[in-house]
Amino acid sequence: MFFDHFNYWIFVILLMIGLYTVMSRSNLIKKMIGLSIFQIAVFLFYISLGKIEDGTAPILLEGDGVIYSNPLPHVLILTAIVVGVATTALGLALIVRIKESFGTIDEDEILLQEEDK
Amino acid sequence: MSALFSQAPVLAILIPLMGAPISAVFRGPVLPWALATILSAASFWLSIDLLIHVNTHGPISYELGGWPPPWGIEYVVDPLSAFVMLIISGISTAVLFYARESILNEVAASRLGMFFGAYLLALAGMMGITITGDAFNIFVFLEITSLSSYVLISMGEKTDKRALTAAFQYLIMGTIGATFILIGVGLLYAMTGTLNIADIASQFDRISGTTPLRAAVAFLLVGIAIKLAMFPFHIWLPNGYTYAPSIITAFFAGTATKVSVYLLIRFIYTVFGADFSFGEFPLTSMLLPLGIAAFLSMSVVAIFQDNLKRLLAYSSVAQLGYMTVGIALASEAGLVAGIVHMFNHAIVKTGLFLSVGAMFFVAGSTYIKDLAGIGQRMPITSFGFVLGGLALIGVPLTPGFISKWYLVQAALERGDFVGYGLVIAMLISSLFAVIYIWRVVEIMYFRPAPEGTARKEAPLSLVVPCWIVILASFYFGIETSLNIGFAESAASFLMGGAK
Numbered sequence: 001m002f003f004d005h006f007n008y009w010i011f012v013i014l015l016m017i018g019l020y021t022v023m024s025r026s027n028l029i030k031k032m033i034g035l036s037i038f039q040i041a042v043f044l045f046y047i048s049l050g051k052i053e054d055g056t057a058p059i060l061l062e063g064d065g066v067i068y069s070n071p072l073p074h075v076l077i078l079t080a081i082v083v084g085v086a087t088t089a090l091g092l093a094l095i096v097r098i099k100e101s102f103g104t105i106d107e108d109e110i111l112l113q114e115e116d117k
Numbered sequence: 118m119s120a121l122f123s124q125a126p127v128l129a130i131l132i133p134l135m136g137a138p139i140s141a142v143f144r145g146p147v148l149p150w151a152l153a154t155i156l157s158a159a160s161f162w163l164s165i166d167l168l169i170h171v172n173t174h175g176p177i178s179y180e181l182g183g184w185p186p187p188w189g190i191e192y193v194v195d196p197l198s199a200f201v202m203l204i205i206s207g208i209s210t211a212v213l214f215y216a217r218e219s220i221l222n223e224v225a226a227s228r229l230g231m232f233f234g235a236y237l238l239a240l241a242g243m244m245g246i247t248i249t250g251d252a253f254n255i256f257v258f259l260e261i262t263s264l265s266s267y268v269l270i271s272m273g274e275k276t277d278k279r280a281l282t283a284a285f286q287y288l289i290m291g292t293i294g295a296t297f298i299l300i301g302v303g304l305l306y307a308m309t310g311t312l313n314i315a316d317i318a319s320q321f322d323r324i325s326g327t328t329p330l331r332a333a334v335a336f337l338l339v340g341i342a343i344k345l346a347m348f349p350f351h352i353w354l355p356n357g358y359t360y361a362p363s364i365i366t367a368f369f370a371g372t373a374t375k376v377s378v379y380l381l382i383r384f385i386y387t388v389f390g391a392d393f394s395f396g397e398f399p400l401t402s403m404l405l406p407l408g409i410a411a412f413l414s415m416s417v418v419a420i421f422q423d424n425l426k427r428l429l430a431y432s433s434v435a436q437l438g439y440m441t442v443g444i445a446l447a448s449e450a451g452l453v454a455g456i457v458h459m460f461n462h463a464i465v466k467t468g469l470f471l472s473v474g475a476m477f478f479v480a481g482s483t484y485i486k487d488l489a490g491i492g493q494r495m496p497i498t499s500f501g502f503v504l505g506g507l508a509l510i511g512v513p514l515t516p517g518f519i520s521k522w523y524l525v526q527a528a529l530e531r532g533d534f535v536g537y538g539l540v541i542a543m544l545i546s547s548l549f550a551v552i553y554i555w556r557v558v559e560i561m562y563f564r565p566a567p568e569g570t571a572r573k574e575a576p577l578s579l580v581v582p583c584w585i586v587i588l589a590s591f592y593f594g595i596e597t598s599l600n601i602g603f604a605e606s607a608a609s610f611l612m613g614g615a616k
Contacts, residue, residue, distance in 0.1 A: 019293070028285065031289060035289060035292055038292075038296060039292070039296055042296055045303055046303055049303060049306065073303070073306070076253055079257060080256070080299060083257070083260045086260075086264055087260075087264065087292050090264055090267055090268070091289075094267070094271060094285045094288065095285070097271070097274065097281050098281045098282060098285065101278040102282075114279055114282065
């Protein structure tokens with residue numbers, strides 16, 4: 001059961017680890033790391049969708065009866081990877097600005113400062 | 118002309134999308150703003166054309182790059198998407214006419230090129246979500262919109278540094294929501310082998326009993342609910358709306374959540390089909406309590422806010438509850454009420470936030486205590502706020518009344534205790550709306566102004582667009598044939614397509 005769908009289980013476990021990190025950590029950088037793990041888990045899911053057993057890379061090869069992996073999910077996930085990179089970059093840029101304005105990247109301390117205002 | 122018009126579906130997206138990088142290299146306070154306004158108006162004009170065309174000739178399918186669906190990406194303009202596109206581009210254009218002086222006050226002039234670039238990207242993304250007929254494209258456009266809206270909200274940091282943390286919080290929530298949608302789309306692809314929405318819908322009956330499909334529906338609904346700020350997932354919205362620059366709050370209040378409502382309708386009625394959504398999957402008993410909880414609890418929370426922008430933000434979450442309830446009623450009347458309220462609330466809330474923006478321009482604060490006596494200091498703007506507030510409550514002759522009237526009728530159509538309970542809940546929540554609007558009006562008109570403040574009205578470039586939006590909302594409250602007509606044709610199209 002577990003090893004039949006090994007990659008899908010890894011996807012689920014990574015997804016949970018990422019989500020838990022986002023929710024449980026108060027350090028904003030660690031939150032971003034959790035968010036990245038969360039997104040990367042989905043990449044793994046899409047790549048698993050496209051993989052066919054004994055299939056090769058989807059490029060033109062000599063001869064008949066060559067089995068290819070499905071290229072479409074791989075192409076889709078390339079887009080999602082770009083989106084993930086952009087999100088991480090924007091999140092880290094925001095953290096830099098937060099550090100400049102608040103002097104800390106700890107969520108609890110930021111909340112304290114916001115309440116004082 | 119006709120050759121150009123045949124490209125209209127893609128042009129409506131391309132114009133703001135291509136304008137964004139051009140705007141980003143422009144410098145100075147006027148050029149980027151002028152460019153954004155012209156391009157947004159062009160998109161608006163194309164949307165009007167598309168809506169008229171769709172209502173006379175039926176839906177348009179546009180094949181990108183000449184690849185026929187389901188292999189190529191398809192843009193579909195049907196009555197619902199054309200109507201939502203009209204709302205988005207119309208609100209965006211009205212807000213931009215207002216933007217020039219207001220934004221100079223809140224964002225450094227050297228950043229305006231980038232600012233309006235991000236604004237155009239957000240506009241392009243939202244238009245793209247509504248028009249695309251491809252499930253993966255929805256995710257891509259959603260991320261274009263989201264990434265640019267995080268940037269736009271964080272731009273409010275010049276007046277309040279909490280804009281940065283609000284943007285960060287929105288980034289976390291928004292990314293989780295969008296990733297859930299991505300997982301849902303992936304599961305749908307795994308079950309059907311296609312990403313084209315019409316194609317998925319046509320294969321839906323074949324796969325409707327399977328477990329991955331149920332997981333897909335759950336992921337999609339939770340993802341959209343986060344983006345929509347549906348009741349328990351709304352925590353990002355009040356902060357984001359409060360600390361963003363005035364025009365961005367007005368823009369997002371009118372468009373961003375409406376696009377998510379559109380997505381909810383699109384998935385429930387077109388992709389899943391009404392039979393599956395409300396028969397096999399108990400959506401009514403899931404969405405209805407959440408919607409009722411939203412408009413009851415959030416109206417109460419709004420009463421106790423000390424910041425006017427935050428008060429209106431909580432009221433937005435409450436109004437989104439009405440739209441959810443309309444969709445959850447699973448009848449054509451309910452759907453019409455939901456779509457009409459989407460239109461009416463977009464225009465009313467934009468008008469309200471624009472008048473609050475004008476007050477911020479003069480008074481420098483949106484805290485209600487700082488706005489004491491502003492009714493005497495800024496009579497024209499304040500009166501606009503009062504009219505908008507009446508529309509929010511749902512006084513007759515206002516658009517708010519029209520949508521509540523339709524919602525009550527749809528609820529009574531059920532003829533059971535749930536329907537009657539819903540009507541009573543709506544009545545109570547309208548009373549709460551009277552309280553929170555009256556509380557603001559009372560402070561604005563019957564409290565003395567702080568010492569040393571002179572009578573000073575906001576500049577005309579702020580007051581005129583604000584009043585145009587307010588008057589337009591009253592026009593749509595009295596002459597209802599336009600908004601209700603389009604909503605009815607969209608709803609009957611969706612119900613017909615769901616067979």
